[in-house]
Amino acid sequence: MTGAELDPLVDSEDATRGSTAKVVELLGCQIVEGAKPRDQHLTVDAVMHEFGTTRPMAREALQTLHQKGLINLQPRIGATVQALERWDLLDPDVIAWRLEVAPDSQMRSLTELREVIEPRAARLAALSRSAAVCHDLTSRARTLLALSEEPDFARQREGAPIRQRFRDVDAAFHRTLLAGSRNELFLRLSHPVVMALNHRIDRDWAGGHQEATVTSARAPVGADTVQSYPTRPEPIAMWLHMGLAYAVDQGLATASEAFAEAILAEIRGGRLQDPAVLDRLRAGLDEFNANGLPSARRDGFQDAMAALIRVRHAPVVVMGVTGCGKTTVGRYLAESLRAPFEEGDRFHPRRNVESMEHGGRLDDRSRSPWLAAIAGRMRAAGSEEGLVITCSALRRIYRELLRVARPDAFFVHLELDQDEATARVAGRQSHYMPASLVPSQFEDLEPLQEDEAGMTVDATLPVERIVAEVQTELARRTRRHPTD
Numbered sequence: 001m002t003g004a005e006l007d008p009l010v011d012s013e014d015a016t017r018g019s020t021a022k023v024v025e026l027l028g029c030q031i032v033e034g035a036k037p038r039d040q041h042l043t044v045d046a047v048m049h050e051f052g053t054t055r056p057m058a059r060e061a062l063q064t065l066h067q068k069g070l071i072n073l074q075p076r077i078g079a080t081v082q083a084l085e086r087w088d089l090l091d092p093d094v095i096a097w098r099l100e101v102a103p104d105s106q107m108r109s110l111t112e113l114r115e116v117i118e119p120r121a122a123r124l125a126a127l128s129r130s131a132a133v134c135h136d137l138t139s140r141a142r143t144l145l146a147l148s149e150e151p152d153f154a155r156q157r158e159g160a161p162i163r164q165r166f167r168d169v170d171a172a173f174h175r176t177l178l179a180g181s182r183n184e185l186f187l188r189l190s191h192p193v194v195m196a197l198n199h200r201i202d203r204d205w206a207g208g209h210q211e212a213t214v215t216s217a218r219a220p221v222g223a224d225t226v227q228s229y230p231t232r233p234e235p236i237a238m239w240l241h242m243g244l245a246y247a248v249d250q251g252l253a254t255a256s257e258a259f260a261e262a263i264l265a266e267i268r269g270g271r272l273q274d275p276a277v278l279d280r281l282r283a284g285l286d287e288f289n290a291n292g293l294p295s296a297r298r299d300g301f302q303d304a305m306a307a308l309i310r311v312r313h314a315p316v317v318v319m320g321v322t323g324c325g326k327t328t329v330g331r332y333l334a335e336s337l338r339a340p341f342e343e344g345d346r347f348h349p350r351r352n353v354e355s356m357e358h359g360g361r362l363d364d365r366s367r368s369p370w371l372a373a374i375a376g377r378m379r380a381a382g383s384e385e386g387l388v389i390t391c392s393a394l395r396r397i398y399r400e401l402l403r404v405a406r407p408d409a410f411f412v413h414l415e416l417d418q419d420e421a422t423a424r425v426a427g428r429q430s431h432y433m434p435a436s437l438v439p440s441q442f443e444d445l446e447p448l449q450e451d452e453a454g455m456t457v458d459a460t461l462p463v464e465r466i467v468a469e470v471q472t473e474l475a476r477r478t479r480r481h482p483t484d
């Protein structure tokens with residue numbers, strides 16, 4: 001038997017109106033909005049009368065609100081509204097009611113809660129690095145990015161299923177992150193987190209989408225009936241999700257924490273410009289190996305991060321004796337840094353190349369126009385675009401010349417012994433440099449000195465490893481001197 005059949009006050013055309021859930025919700029909303037002041041007495045009769053429901057339902061409703069801490073129900077005394085601190089503020093219904101009656105303040109509280117737990121959960125997830133969590137996070141981040149780029153995403157009708165999927169995947173992503181922390185108390189907070197995500201998404205996509213996809217047992221108390229157009233998620237937010245997923249996958253605690261913090265800062269609008277947040281993101285990107293991202297997505301990620309942290313790229317000179325790997329490493333490094341690559345050999349005057357071809361070593365005089373041309377190219381390099389250029393730069397004085405053009409130049413010395421250099425040069429096809437000149441290169445070589453900006457790397461390491469080491473060092477320096 002339904003409430004409507006039992007009680008003549010209930011409108012029989014709306015069978016849900018007098019249901020316990022409905023009464024709980026209406027009364028709950030009144031309490032959280034302050035319409036039922038603290039210590040107000042709530043009797044079963046008054047509830048029956050006000051909400052047109054049966055006595056058992058009124059009783060059950062009061063019992064439910066008692067369990068949620070909104071009212072205090074005492075035998076024979078009745079029910080009184082409790083102070084806010086007694087409410088079960090993490091209860092999904094209480095959150096939903098507070099979102100309905102005071103969305104801004106409830107969202108602020110939820111976001112502040114997320115700011116505390118999610119970066120921490122991300123750090124813990126990176127430290128425990130469960131295979132299932134890594135898999136789910138990365139695949140969900142990729143799905144989110146792909147969905148956000150769907151052409152129909154922001155179209156009222158056609159986009160509705162895409163947006164619904166996005167909403168579900170986003171919730172799953174953040175739940176997985178909390179689960180990944182392996183802290184059951186964090187996981188317990190996944191409901192409030194997901195409610196905050198959904199509320200924000202629904203608000204941003206208010207209008208047709210909301211009607212079409214948001215199902216709620218509740219009547220639209222205070223529902224926004226204004227028709228507006230759905231908006232696409234910010235691309236930077238999607239890239240940050242990608243970064244977070246892959247940072248957890250790489251077991252990078254600092255990076256994971258920084259990406260999670262940046263995702264929340266993005267929600268807070270201007271906070272993504274906060275220098276402290278960006279500093280931590282820079283530190284995170286220092287550890288992060290973008291090569292872990294799917295190759296088709298790497299450029300987009302790097303561009304988004306570069307735009308966000310506005311890195312100023314010092315020109316990088318890859319130096320060392322012939323055959324040490326300047327060209328091979330330089331190309332790869334430029335690609336990874338998204339900087340132009342320049343082959344220094346191409347600046348040699350013709351006579352220099354001819355001389356080397358015939359086994360003649362270069363000296364200070366013959367190298368002078370070549371170094372001047374390289375210096376010119378370095379001077380022309382945009383500070384945001386950067387440059388990777390190869391140049392043996394064997395003597396310190398040559399490097400001083402290049403530093404006059406660009407005091408911020410960073411030298412990467414690929415260190416190799418003579419036997420290995422000889423073997424490499426001898427094995428190299430179609431190159432003008434004969435192996436017979438290798439010893440002269442070692443005679444001229446003056447390794448990088450302590451006071452020179454740069455680093456020395458073992459040139460026998462795999463190329464990717466060399467590039468990763470250089471990237472890490474460059475990022476570390478950028479963080480230390482962001483405006484240099």
Ligand SMILES: Nc1ncnc2c1ncn2[C@@H]1O[C@H](COP(=O)(O)OP(=O)(O)O)[C@@H](O)[C@H]1O
Binds near residue numbers: 462
């Ligand atoms: N890290 C490396 N490990 C193994 N072989 C390398 C490495 N770097 C370069 N090589 C090989 O050594 C040879 C010389 O490299 P190259 O880039 O032409 O040096 P450079 O420009 O300094 O003369 C090439 O055959 C290249 O494939």
Ligand SMILES: O=C(O)[C@H](O)[C@@H](O)[C@H](O)[C@H](O)COP(=O)(O)O
Binds near residue numbers: 323345348392
């Ligand atoms: O200063 C020099 O003597 C030359 O620049 C030399 O160092 C350079 O190595 C050759 O041009 C060969 O080119 P690779 O170094 O690319 O083999």
